[in-house]
Amino acid sequence: MDKANLAIEKHKKGYNCAQAVLSVFAEEIGLDEVTAYKLMEGLGGGVGGLREVCGAFSAAAAVIGFMNSNGSLDGATKKDTYATVQQAAELFKEKYDSVICREILDKHPESCDEKIAHAVRVIEEIIY
Numbered sequence: 001m002d003k004a005n006l007a008i009e010k011h012k013k014g015y016n017c018a019q020a021v022l023s024v025f026a027e028e029i030g031l032d033e034v035t036a037y038k039l040m041e042g043l044g045g046g047v048g049g050l051r052e053v054c055g056a057f058s059a060a061a062a063v064i065g066f067m068n069s070n071g072s073l074d075g076a077t078k079k080d081t082y083a084t085v086q087q088a089a090e091l092f093k094e095k096y097d098s099v100i101c102r103e104i105l106d107k108h109p110e111s112c113d114e115k116i117a118h119a120v121r122v123i124e125e126i127i128y
Contacts, residue, residue: 004118004120005117007020007116007120011116016043016055017056017059018043019059021063021119021120022059025063025123039062043059046101046102047101051102051105053101054096056112056118057119060119060120063123064126068081068127087126088122096115
């Protein structure tokens with residue numbers, strides 16, 4: 001099963017949108033699934049259910065940041081990471097016109113499954 005479909009399956013099992021996205025990349029970035037789940041718990045529903053920045057997109061930004069950063073505490077990769085996350089935001093906006101949960105759900109009220117799958121595909125497009 002590809003990562004996008006696996007993330008949808010996890011969402012159907014009760015993972016929030018952010019948890020579903022990060023969990024399919026957890027092993028790749030050196031996290032166990034429980035840690036990934038715990039890290040993203042507060043980002044679901046547009047950050048704590050506030051319907052602000054989409055949780056699926058927030059998780060995509062986290063994965064991209066982790067994979068793009070060189071880990072140097074001098075911030076050497078920060079500018080490039082920001083640009084890469086902005087590229088991901090543009091890809092997300094092409095499909096949903098926004099990265100804001102409430103705006104996305106107002107225009108696309110169907111299940112978040114497709115938004116989760118799209119976030120996974122955006123990561124794959126940008127990182128691989």
